[in-house]
Amino acid sequence: MNKENVELIEAHDHPLDGYLREGRIPHIFCPGCSLGSIMTVIIDAIKEAGFDPKKVSVVSGIGCTGRIAGYLNFDSFHTTHGRAIPFAIGLSVTDPERKVIVVSGDGDLFAIGGNHFIHAARRNADITVICVNNFNYGMTGGQVGPTSYIGQFQSTAPYGSQEEPFNLPDLAASCGAVYVARWTALDVRRTKESLVEALQKKGFSFVEILGSCPTTFGRRNQLAEGKIILEYFKEKAVLKHGVDTRYVGITKNSDFAVGKFVDIEDRETLTDHLLHLQKIAKESASKGVRL
Amino acid sequence: MSDKTEIPNVLTGRHYTTGNHAAAEGALAAGCSFFGGYPITPSSEIAEHMSIRLPQVNGHFVQFEDEIASMAGLLGAVWGGSKSMTATSGPGYSLMVENIGLGMMTETPCVIVNVQRGGPSTGLPTLVGQQDVMQAKWGSHGDYEPIAISPSNVQECFDLIITAFNLSEQFRLPVTFLMDETLGHMSERLVIPTKAKIKIVNRKKPTVSPEEYLPYKTGKDLVPAMATAGEGYNVMMTGLTHDERGYPVISAEAQEINVKRINDKIRLNKSKIIKLDEYMLDDAEIALISFGSSARAAKGAVSRAREKGIKVGLLRLITLWPFPDERIEELADQVKTILVPEINYGQVTREVERAVHGKTEVKGIFKLGGAIHTPKEILDEIESRVK
Numbered sequence: 047m048n049k050e051n052v053e054l055i056e057a058h059d060h061p062l063d064g065y066l067r068e069g070r071i072p073h074i075f076c077p078g079c080s081l082g083s084i085m086t087v088i089i090d091a092i093k094e095a096g097f098d099p100k101k102v103s104v105v106s107g108i109g110c111t112g113r114i115a116g117y118l119n120f121d122s123f124h125t126t127h128g129r130a131i132p133f134a135i136g137l138s139v140t141d142p143e144r145k146v147i148v149v150s151g152d153g154d155l156f157a158i159g160g161n162h163f164i165h166a167a168r169r170n171a172d173i174t175v176i177c178v179n180n181f182n183y184g185m186t187g188g189q190v191g192p193t194s195y196i197g198q199f200q201s202t203a204p205y206g207s208q209e210e211p212f213n214l215p216d217l218a219a220s221c222g223a224v225y226v227a228r229w230t231a232l233d234v235r236r237t238k239e240s241l242v243e244a245l246q247k248k249g250f251s252f253v254e255i256l257g258s259c260p261t262t263f264g265r266r267n268q269l270a271e272g273k274i275i276l277e278y279f280k281e282k283a284v285l286k287h288g289v290d291t292r293y294v295g296i297t298k299n300s301d302f303a304v305g306k307f308v309d310i311e312d313r314e315t316l317t318d319h320l321l322h323l324q325k326i327a328k329e330s331a332s333k334g335v336r337l
Numbered sequence: 338m339s340d341k342t343e344i345p346n347v348l349t350g351r352h353y354t355t356g357n358h359a360a361a362e363g364a365l366a367a368g369c370s371f372f373g374g375y376p377i378t379p380s381s382e383i384a385e386h387m388s389i390r391l392p393q394v395n396g397h398f399v400q401f402e403d404e405i406a407s408m409a410g411l412l413g414a415v416w417g418g419s420k421s422m423t424a425t426s427g428p429g430y431s432l433m434v435e436n437i438g439l440g441m442m443t444e445t446p447c448v449i450v451n452v453q454r455g456g457p458s459t460g461l462p463t464l465v466g467q468q469d470v471m472q473a474k475w476g477s478h479g480d481y482e483p484i485a486i487s488p489s490n491v492q493e494c495f496d497l498i499i500t501a502f503n504l505s506e507q508f509r510l511p512v513t514f515l516m517d518e519t520l521g522h523m524s525e526r527l528v529i530p531t532k533a534k535i536k537i538v539n540r541k542k543p544t545v546s547p548e549e550y551l552p553y554k555t556g557k558d559l560v561p562a563m564a565t566a567g568e569g570y571n572v573m574m575t576g577l578t579h580d581e582r583g584y585p586v587i588s589a590e591a592q593e594i595n596v597k598r599i600n601d602k603i604r605l606n607k608s609k610i611i612k613l614d615e616y617m618l619d620d621a622e623i624a625l626i627s628f629g630s631s632a633r634a635a636k637g638a639v640s641r642a643r644e645k646g647i648k649v650g651l652l653r654l655i656t657l658w659p660f661p662d663e664r665i666e667e668l669a670d671q672v673k674t675i676l677v678p679e680i681n682y683g684q685v686t687r688e689v690e691r692a693v694h695g696k697t698e699v700k701g702i703f704k705l706g707g708a709i710h711t712p713k714e715i716l717d718e719i720e721s722r723v724k
Binding site for chain 1: 344345348352354358362370371373389390391392393395397398399401402403405406407409410411412413414415416417418419421435436438439527566567568569570571572573574575576577582584585
């Protein structure tokens with residue numbers, strides 16, 4: 047590359063300048079992995095949602111998706127496996143103005159962290175949970191997970207997965223999430239628009255993004271390149287806003303629904319409850335505090 | 338009533354109350370504004386009391402779905418800018434240890450109360466134990482140097498939990514407050530001083546701009562200044578081995594620097610951390626070493642032995658971790674026997690054996706949990722040494 051070209055490249059600002067941590071790029075994601083573009087979509091959505099960047103916190107658990115928090119130049123927290131959600135609740139309740147976003151994978155959020163997910167939705171904690179579902183444990187080498195579909199081959203499902211997977215939107219909806227949507231990593235425009243809505247929502251919002259993992263999922267399941275997985279998503283995804291979440295489970299080689307499935311108004315949030323408790327506790331204490 | 342109404346966090350005055358309630362009030366006096374917990378005997382009264390009091394003082398009480406979530410939520414609340422606490426017992430502490438490790442690695446100040454009951458496993462939910470001393474030291478994986486404090490009376494449950502908060506803030510780590518069932522449920526006089534008389538230590542804050550701030554850069558004290566969320570510093574926190582910027586670095590070199598520092602900040606400051614209570618040790622020929630509820634029976638035994646003319650004294654360990662090796666080794670030069678009454682099968686005894694380097698006899702007086710020693714049981718052991 048000649049000198050003039052180098053200067054030309056350096057003269058351009060990258061649209062994500064300031065939103066990615068200096069010195070942290072290149073990221074660790076494999077070629078063909080969709081996490082890079084998903085990270086871009088998340089940043090775009092945060093920008094468009096119009097938050098004060100100081101008031102945005104991003105929390106991840108462990109795994110490939112769990113690395114996203116550490117690349118983003120917000121207050122970012124890379125916690126333990128499965129525990130991003132309760133950590134996020136602690137962050138959220140200590141400042142009602144803070145926007146807390148959990149970004150993690152399907153194994154992290156729904157296997158080891160499943161209990162926290164259902165309770166956070168039940169409480170209507172003021173957090174947005176973004177699950178990148180790649181159908182397997184990528185970072186540890188491609189083991190079967192709670193969203194692996196029946197017949198999916200993984201390193202610990204050498205004869206094909208036998209167990210029923212979670213239908214994540216239905217799980218979220220049935221536990222009380224006020225916003226539930228599913229998109230694929232191919233559809234960045236709709237994903238971004240939906241994320242903006244989810245982020246602006248008070249209470250527990252949930253967005254599932256189907257991601258491509260060619261390295262540990264694709265090559266075991268005749269989808270050996272990121273592009274092939276995205277083409278598969280394109281072929282099988284059917285836009286069905288508002289569809290009953292009971293019918294959005296994913297099975298092998300079948301169409302699946304994407305879209306916004308749940309958008310509920312006026313459900314009181316955990317923060318609402320805690321602030322209300324402060325009010326009534328003080329009223330009660332005004333009659334006298336005793337040990 | 339407006340949200341600005343001030344309800345006192347320090348209930349100055351004389352009270353008659355339990356160790357669990359005293360610990361809760363001490364935490365409030367220390368400035369605790371977040372409690373995340375899960376019900377467990379014999380610590381539940383702490384959570385119950387915090388659920389009444391925290392919302393009165395603009396704090397938050399959250400009952401989580403389990404102790405794992407409680408500990409994670411606690412860390413989140415601290416990074417959100419608050420002082421935070423949880424309370425549990427052995428089985429719950431077992432579930433917390435992974436995130437206590439995260440707190441150690443990320444240098445997150447907080448306090449974990451363990452009102453010990455008999456173990457292992459479900460053990461004796463309603464009865465006393467002191468079997469989690471080693472768990473407080475080694476509970477989580479990897480090398481870290483914890484602080485654990487053990488009160489012996491209701492007043493200390495109040496006073497020393499403030500010390501626990503202060504040490505956690507000063508040295509930036511989770512501090513374990515090792516109570517036990519007897520202490521948690523017994524009632525005694527508690528005198529709460531005025532707010533002005535309570536010394537409060539707060540975490541060191543960055544004095545440089547966000548551009549210049551390195552979250553894990555330290556001075557001589559080895560303790561980094563802590564920016565928390567929402568202050569414009571773009572906090573970077575990870576449980577991975579990290580450099581001064583907080584960025585993950587997976588290498589032996591980074592590990593050496595990171596892990597050595599989080600241990601050394603405690604090891605090199607042991608003398609500032611360790612608190613001991615010495616009773617009639619000056620001319621002692623036999624020393625008792627004890628802590629928590631056991632130390633009460635031990636003190637009774639010392640008094641009775643002294644009435645019989647036996648030169649015995651008591652070294653009460655207020656700080657269990659870091660362990661006071663130096664003072665115990667000194668004592669080993671003075672006395673011919675060290676007896677260690679504890680409600681377990683030999684945890685502090687083993688540490689005492691290590692500390693004395695074979696200079697004197699060490700013998701544990703064990704109870705396996707379910708009851709505290711009687712002074713007579715300890716006295717019998719003392720007398721067996723002078724016959």
